[in-house]
Amino acid sequence: xxxxxxxxxxxSSQINVFAQKESWTNLFDGKTLNGWHILNGKAKxxxxxxxxxxxxxxxxxxxxxxxxxxxGDFIFEVELKVGxxxxxxxxxxxxxxxxxxxxxxxxxxxxxxxxxxxxGGIYDEARRGWMYQTExxxxxxxxxxxxxxxxxxxxxxxxxxxxWVNDVPVTYMVDDLNLKGFIALQVHGVKxxxxxxxxxxxxxxxxxxxxxxxxxxxxxxPVANYTVNTLSPQETxxxxxxLFNGKDFTNWRGVMMxxxxxxxxxxENGVLHAxxxxxxxxxxxxxxxxNQIFKAFELNFDFKMDEGTNSGVKYFFTESAxxxxxxxxxEYQIMDNVYQAKTKAGLPEDRTISSLVGLIPAxxxxxxxxxxxxxxxxxxxxxxxxxxxxHWLNGFKVVEYVLxxxxxxxxxxxxxxxxxPNFGLVxxxxxxxxxxxxxxxxxxxxxxxxxxxE
Numbered sequence: 001x002x003x004x005x006x007x008x009x010x011x012s013s014q015i016n017v018f019a020q021k022e023s024w025t026n027l028f029d030g031k032t033l034n035g036w037h038i039l040n041g042k043a044k045x046x047x048x049x050x051x052x053x054x055x056x057x058x059x060x061x062x063x064x065x066x067x068x069x070x071x072g073d074f075i076f077e078v079e080l081k082v083g084x085x086x087x088x089x090x091x092x093x094x095x096x097x098x099x100x101x102x103x104x105x106x107x108x109x110x111x112x113x114x115x116x117x118x119x120g121g122i123y124d125e126a127r128r129g130w131m132y133q134t135e136x137x138x139x140x141x142x143x144x145x146x147x148x149x150x151x152x153x154x155x156x157x158x159x160x161x162x163x164w165v166n167d168v169p170v171t172y173m174v175d176d177l178n179l180k181g182f183i184a185l186q187v188h189g190v191k192x193x194x195x196x197x198x199x200x201x202x203x204x205x206x207x208x209x210x211x212x213x214x215x216x217x218x219x220x221x222p223v224a225n226y227t228v229n230t231l232s233p234q235e236t237x238x239x240x241x242x243l244f245n246g247k248d249f250t251n252w253r254g255v256m257m258x259x260x261x262x263x264x265x266x267x268e269n270g271v272l273h274a275x276x277x278x279x280x281x282x283x284x285x286x287x288x289x290x291n292q293i294f295k296a297f298e299l300n301f302d303f304k305m306d307e308g309t310n311s312g313v314k315y316f317f318t319e320s321a322x323x324x325x326x327x328x329x330x331e332y333q334i335m336d337n338v339y340q341a342k343t344k345a346g347l348p349e350d351r352t353i354s355s356l357v358g359l360i361p362a363x364x365x366x367x368x369x370x371x372x373x374x375x376x377x378x379x380x381x382x383x384x385x386x387x388x389x390x391h392w393l394n395g396f397k398v399v400e401y402v403l404x405x406x407x408x409x410x411x412x413x414x415x416x417x418x419x420x421p422n423f424g425l426v427x428x429x430x431x432x433x434x435x436x437x438x439x440x441x442x443x444x445x446x447x448x449x450x451x452x453x454e
Contacts, residue, residue, distance in 0.1 A: 023211045024077075027067065027183075028052060028204040039064045039095050040104045043187035044196070052204075054187035055196040056085065062125075064090060064104050064184035072180040075207040075214065076154045080111065083147050085197040087111040090125065090184035091156055100126065106181050107131070109154055109163050109171075111199070112144070119144035120152070120163045120170030129368055132171045136222045136395050143168035155214050159227055160234075162215075169218045174225040174232045224378070224395070228270050228302075229444050240300070243290055243431070244445040246270035254286035255327055256319050261286035264435045270443055271304075274311060277437030285437070287314075287326050290430040296385040296450040299431055302376050304441040309336045309373075311440040312357060314432040315381060316403065316424045327432045330403070330424040331357040332381050332391050334440055336373060354379065354393040359411045362391060362398035369394045376443075381431075385452050 027035060030050040038045060041063030044055040054065065071092070078089065093106025105126040112118040120140055122132040134140050143165040144150055153164040159176040162169070185201055207213065223235050229246035243251050247267065254261035264285035266273045277285065294315075301313065317329025333355045341347040349361035356362075371377045371394065380392035383403070391399035401408055404425050417423045433442055 022207070022213055024205040024207055025211070026205050028202070030202075033065070035068050036065050037068060039066050039102075039184065041187070041189055043189075045185075045187070051200045051202040052185065054087075054185060054199045054201075056187055056190045056193050056198075057196065058190060058192050058194075061189040062104070063187045063189070064093075065187075066090070066093075066095070066104070066182045066184035068182075070180050070182050071156075071206070071208065073157045073208065073212065074155075074183075075212050076156075076183060077152065077203070077205050078185075078201055079149050079151050079203045080199060080201045081147070081149045082111060082113055082199040083197070084113060085199055086114065086188050087199050088123065088125070088186045088188075089152065089154065090182065090186060091154060091161070092178045092181035093125070093184060094178065094181050104184065106178055107161065107175070108186065109152065111152075111186075113146040117141040117144065119150075120165040120168075122161065122163070122171055122173055130395070131175065131226070132173045132224045133395050134170060135397065136224065137170060139220070140165065140168055140170040143170065153215075157212070157214060160232060162221075164215075169221045172221045172223045172232070172234050174223065174227050174230070176227055225300075225444065231446065235446065235448075238448060240298075240446045240448045242446050243292075243299075244272055244442065246443070249288075251291050252288045253291055255289060257286065260288070261435075264437075272433070272442040272445075274433070274435040274438070274440045274442075276439050285435055287435050288433040289319075289327065290432075290447075293428045293430050294383075294447065294449060295428040296383050296454070297381075297431075298383075298448045298450060299381045300444070300446050301379050301442055302444045303334055303379055304376050305334065305336050305373055306439040307336060307373055308339045308438055309334060309440045310340065310436050310438045311335075312434045312436070313379065313381060314434060315383060316426050316429050317432055318426060318429070326434065327429075328420055328423070329426075329429065329432075330359075330389070331434070332379060333357045333362075334379075334434075353377075354391050354398045356389075356391065356399050356401065358415050358417055359408075360399050360401055362393065363396075365393065365396055365398070369396065383450075385450055385454055 041060040043057050043063030045065045088108035088110050091107050095102050095104045103126050108123045108125045110118050110121045118133045121134050155162040159174050161173045163171040217237050249260035311334040312331040314329045314331045317327035335353045337352050354362040382390040387403040412423050
């Protein structure tokens with residue numbers, strides 16, 4: 001009887017192991033390009049020794065070897081090798097006559113052998129541009145092996161997109177613009193390249209439906225969330241909370257007030273709007289201050305400017321009955337640089353967008369990452385437990401300093417802030433959205449309290 005019980009346990013264990021074994025569908029048979037078709041350009045795609053080889057053709061635009069089938073939710077894996085050529089993997093992408101005469105467009109997982117090392121990041125081909133570059137996740141920069149075989153894994157489930165390069169987590173992005181489309185292998189366009197550059201792919205496979213076995217949350221990968229006023233599972237697990245719920249002024253008050261200001265702000269379609277100052281308005285215009293106070297935190301927020309916007313986000317500030325409209329403290333500048341430079345005798349560098357106002361100018365971004373007026377920016381302020389402070393703009397760190405350090409005190413002593421004792425040196429404070437009498441919009445305001453060592 002005991003032998004029978006042991007045998008049943010062994011058989012059950014084997015069945016359980018078999019049931020947990022991953023099931024995949026191959027998208028490449030190793031011999032032909034059946035199930036695929038070429039779009040956009042005329043790069044050469046061929047099968048050589050069980051691999052797909054893509055070769056550039058001079059004066060041809062970006063070319064794509066696309067799946068005949070469109071996919072919504074899926075897990076995709078591929079091995080690839082490339083030397084010098086930039087490339088990518090299109091996911092949930094489209095090619096339709098009404099969009100730029102059939103131009104391939106949609107999200108692309110980057111293949112980047114250059115020194116900037118953005119492999120595994122996400123670019124929106126022919127549409128929004130860069131969405132997630134590895135400046136947000138520097139730990140992922142060393143994952144890609146130039147000139148060697150690399151394994152890519154892409155999980156697209158609902159609006160959540162996650163990527164890995166050689167099993168190193170690179171991207172966690174949330175975006176619901178397109179939830180279905182083809183997968184495609186890119187050969188980048190070139191002007192002149194005698195002999196051509198090449199990229200190889202093999203072991204191309206996919207899981208869909210009940211096949212899918214997504215990986216557990218890793219909790220360390222930063223999130224780029226393009227859905228409005230939401231928290232992804234990763235953000236929730238990391239400890240983020242919404243400060244603005246998209247509906248009302250819950251969690252907020254005015255300066256030296258227990259309630260929100262009665263003028264100067266509106267909420268519409270999930271967006272918090274600081275209005276242009278109006279001499280006819282009644283009630284008191286004020287900055288918005290969070291009810292909760294923070295010592296160390298990561299604050300993420302989307303903001304949009306109109307022409308002439310001048311606003312900011314403050315932290316470690318003080319309130320005073322002598323100044324009933326604003327808090328006094330370090331400020332992440334929100335500024336229409338172009339307008340202000342035209343209307344003033346030169347715009348000081350430390351007043352430009354994302355600068356530490358009056359103290360440290362932000363590192364200028366490449367034009368590709370500077371959003372136009374009317375487009376949404378992603379801002380981030382991190383105050384570490386050791387008082388290191390970072391300002392981020394659209395995925396790039398643009399300011400870094402240590403609050404209360406000798407260098408910080410020297411900067412404040414030489415500035416207009418010198419007349420404000422202990423500027424920014426309080427132990428804790430709320431966070432503040434400034435109303436400067438100029439139009440500015442906020443959404444997706446969320447915060448995470450940091451623990452010791454973060």
